[in-house]
Amino acid sequence: MTVxxxxxxxxQDVRSFSASHSEPEEFTNLRVQALAAAEALPLPKPDxxxxxxxxxxxxxxxxxxxxxxxxxxxxxxxxxxxxDTDQKNLYIQHNNTPAYISLDKNLQQQGVILTDIQTAIRExxxxxxxxxxxxxxxxxxxxxxxxxxxxxxxxxxxxVPKNLAIKNPVQAIFVHDNxxxxxxxxxxxxxxxxxxxxxxxxxxSTVPKAKGQANxxxxxxxxxxxxxxxxxxxxxxxxxxxxxxxxxxxxxDARIEWALGMMNDSDTISDNTTFLIGDNSVGxxxxxxxxxxxxxxxxxxxxxxxxxxxxGQILKHGVMKxxxxxxxxxxxxxxxxxxxxxxxxxxxxxxxxxxARGDANPILLIDEDDVTAGHAASVGRVDPLQLYYLMSRxxxxxxxxxxxxxxxxxxxxNVLPIEGVKKQLTEVIERKVR
Amino acid sequence: xxxxxxxxxxxxxxxxxxxxxVNITINTSEIHAIMGxxxxxxxxxxxxxxxxxxxxxxxxxxxxxGEDVLAMEVDERARAGLFLAMQYPSEISxxxxxxxxRSAMNARREExxxxxxxxxxxxxxxxxxxxAMDQDMAQRYLNEGFSGGEKKRNEIxxxxxxxxxxxxxxxxxxxLDIDALKVVSDGINQMKGENFGCLxxxxxxxxxxxxxxxxxxxxxxxxxxxxxxxxxxxxxxxEGYDWIKAELGIEDETVGQEA
Numbered sequence: 001m002t003v004x005x006x007x008x009x010x011x012q013d014v015r016s017f018s019a020s021h022s023e024p025e026e027f028t029n030l031r032v033q034a035l036a037a038a039e040a041l042p043l044p045k046p047d048x049x050x051x052x053x054x055x056x057x058x059x060x061x062x063x064x065x066x067x068x069x070x071x072x073x074x075x076x077x078x079x080x081x082x083x084d085t086d087q088k089n090l091y092i093q094h095n096n097t098p099a100y101i102s103l104d105k106n107l108q109q110q111g112v113i114l115t116d117i118q119t120a121i122r123e124x125x126x127x128x129x130x131x132x133x134x135x136x137x138x139x140x141x142x143x144x145x146x147x148x149x150x151x152x153x154x155x156x157x158x159x160v161p162k163n164l165a166i167k168n169p170v171q172a173i174f175v176h177d178n179x180x181x182x183x184x185x186x187x188x189x190x191x192x193x194x195x196x197x198x199x200x201x202x203x204x205s206t207v208p209k210a211k212g213q214a215n216x217x218x219x220x221x222x223x224x225x226x227x228x229x230x231x232x233x234x235x236x237x238x239x240x241x242x243x244x245x246x247x248x249x250x251x252x253d254a255r256i257e258w259a260l261g262m263m264n265d266s267d268t269i270s271d272n273t274t275f276l277i278g279d280n281s282v283g284x285x286x287x288x289x290x291x292x293x294x295x296x297x298x299x300x301x302x303x304x305x306x307x308x309x310x311x312g313q314i315l316k317h318g319v320m321k322x323x324x325x326x327x328x329x330x331x332x333x334x335x336x337x338x339x340x341x342x343x344x345x346x347x348x349x350x351x352x353x354x355x356a357r358g359d360a361n362p363i364l365l366i367d368e369d370d371v372t373a374g375h376a377a378s379v380g381r382v383d384p385l386q387l388y389y390l391m392s393r394x395x396x397x398x399x400x401x402x403x404x405x406x407x408x409x410x411x412x413x414n415v416l417p418i419e420g421v422k423k424q425l426t427e428v429i430e431r432k433v434r
Numbered sequence: 435x436x437x438x439x440x441x442x443x444x445x446x447x448x449x450x451x452x453x454x455x456v457n458i459t460i461n462t463s464e465i466h467a468i469m470g471x472x473x474x475x476x477x478x479x480x481x482x483x484x485x486x487x488x489x490x491x492x493x494x495x496x497x498x499x500g501e502d503v504l505a506m507e508v509d510e511r512a513r514a515g516l517f518l519a520m521q522y523p524s525e526i527s528x529x530x531x532x533x534x535x536r537s538a539m540n541a542r543r544e545e546x547x548x549x550x551x552x553x554x555x556x557x558x559x560x561x562x563x564x565x566a567m568d569q570d571m572a573q574r575y576l577n578e579g580f581s582g583g584e585k586k587r588n589e590i591x592x593x594x595x596x597x598x599x600x601x602x603x604x605x606x607x608x609x610l611d612i613d614a615l616k617v618v619s620d621g622i623n624q625m626k627g628e629n630f631g632c633l634x635x636x637x638x639x640x641x642x643x644x645x646x647x648x649x650x651x652x653x654x655x656x657x658x659x660x661x662x663x664x665x666x667x668x669x670x671x672x673e674g675y676d677w678i679k680a681e682l683g684i685e686d687e688t689v690g691q692e693a
Contacts, residue, residue, distance in 0.1 A: 385487075390534070392508055393535075394596070395541045
């Protein structure tokens with residue numbers, strides 16, 4: 001493969017990429033406008049982390065061609081182990097190439113759509129036009145969302161029709177095994193009224209280094225009375241500059257639950273926002289993080305309440321070792337009129353080495369009187385009395401620390417609905433904290 | 435037979451001297467009770483035996499079958515055969531009671547010779563039944579949200595699963611109602627035998643209605659000031675501690691005071 005370092009993509013590059021995927025004109029225009037806007041737009045400003053010198057724009061190539069998988073037997077071992085044998089609803093992407101897809105026949109007949117994002121843009125234009133970067137994440141927010149819209153080169157689309165509850169989880173796996181590759185990747189999930197779905201995604205690098213960008217956006221829409229459970233395990237390689245923005249919009253009586261295992265080895269900026277638009281909507285966010293080496297990360301979790309009686313829960317647990325540093329911003333925002341809303345959050349950081357740094361930064365922004373809210377935050381080392389207790393039963397110090405750390409990160413591990421992914425996250429934690 | 439010998443033990447916490455020369459020898463098959471009013475150093479003795487990080491031994495020795503216990507890390511002491519049922523056990527979120535106990539049992543075994551899951555569950559079930567514990571407590575996080583009584587039972591459950599050579603029970607009876615006291619005593623009595631020795635720390639005689647000690651020691655001012663047989667506990671129950679204080683000329687029995 002030719003390696004050509006392009007500092008920027010031109011409008012012509014974007015147009016020809018769009019044309020090569022037979023995208024409708026509106027989508028080409030969206031890209032072109034976003035590209036033009038990206039020049040002038042500023043970077044996002046994650047609280048307490050300066051990213052002005054981070055490189056979010058350089059990458060060796062925009063897209064790489066990778067092989068498809070004719071069957072699951074062709075998957076690399078690391079990937080195979082996270083697919084349960086009875087996994088029926090599955091999308092696998094190999095770098096930028098849609099590589100494998102399967103969807104239960106019954107679900108297809110009932111109108112469920114599971115497809116790669118390019119196919120969705122071509123074949124489900126109405127749905128894409130309605131939901132893609134319109135409400136949850138907007139292209140013109142800042143430089144990175146604009147670049148995302150302009151340079152989108154992969155992702156998946158899931159639509160669940162009204163009143164359908166999908167019992168088995170839908171899984172998406174984004175395999176990264178080419179150092180040159182960049183992921184401008186988008187997951188778009190629409191759960192129509194009264195529907196239910198559990199979605200689990202993996203970003204997994206099987207190579208130790210990356211040279212490109214990971215600019216990832218997920219948008220989740222839970223329409224009235226719909227329920228979306230969203231699990232993720234991110235294990236992207238060192239060398240990426242990772243920007244990951246996962247947002248959800250919950251309408252009346254809707255529910256969005258996130259369980260995010262953020263295990264990247266790259267510098268990472270994460271935005272996870274849930275808009276509780278409808279009355280009685282629920283947003284529950286659980287995030288666990290392990291930072292190591294010289295990693296710098298920022299995790300901003302927001303729940304924004306518009307709906308009356310809406311309930312927002314944020315739990316974040318981070319483990320920092322070596323010289324890694326991370327900021328954990330938790331924002332509970334209650335807008336005027338969201339009476340009886342409840343915003344709770346808990347952020348805890350465990351430091352495993354003297355050079356590691358972590359900061360829990362809880363923020364409550366409340367513009368309504370009749371609400372309840374609370375927060376808890378702590379930053380510290382493994383409690384010596386916990387270690388003493390475990391060791392007094394004969395458990396070695398090392399094993400005692402391991403137990404405490406796994407317990408600390410259990411809130412996400414335990415709720416992941418796919419056994420293979422649960423095991424993977426446990427193993428990644430094991431590897432990272434060792 | 436195994437022997438735990440505590441000689442001239444002096445212990446400080448944050449610069450303050452608590453124990454001022456404790457001498458006790460415990461053999462397996464014996465049950466010793468240490469009694470005494472609050473603030474006389476009983477719990478400090480328990481913590482010092484196990485190696486609590488805040489307690490500093492400044493003088494004296496603890497030997498288990500001639501091995502220097504004070505030179506061992508906390509986990510080594512446990513694997514050498516010591517156990518402490520703690521007064522305030524830690525809560526550890528995310529670690530189930532069952533996983534924790536299996537880790538503790540496997541810590542005593544060679545790699546590849548771990549206790550089988552079936553055998554473990556069977557044993558855990560039967561011990562929990564003895565202690566009248568809900569089966570779901572095995573899957574709850576370690577001590578998290580446990581009531582005071584549940585924590586005590588859970589300490590005894592651990593002792594029964596781990597089967598130490600010497601167990602120190604630090605106020606295992608405090609906060610227990612009479613029914614709970616009976617089941618906890620049943621658990622301790624099940625352990626009795628030639629391979630088990632026990633040091634029970636209490637300031638109530640009532641536990642000793644269910645567990646008969648072979649030796650009773652009274653602590654005051656950071657020392658053992660009187661030792662005797664089970665009759666000593668009965669006398670304390672009937673007459674309190676004042677007669678000992680009078681006999682020894684002690685006015686204030688707490689550790690801050692000198693005899």
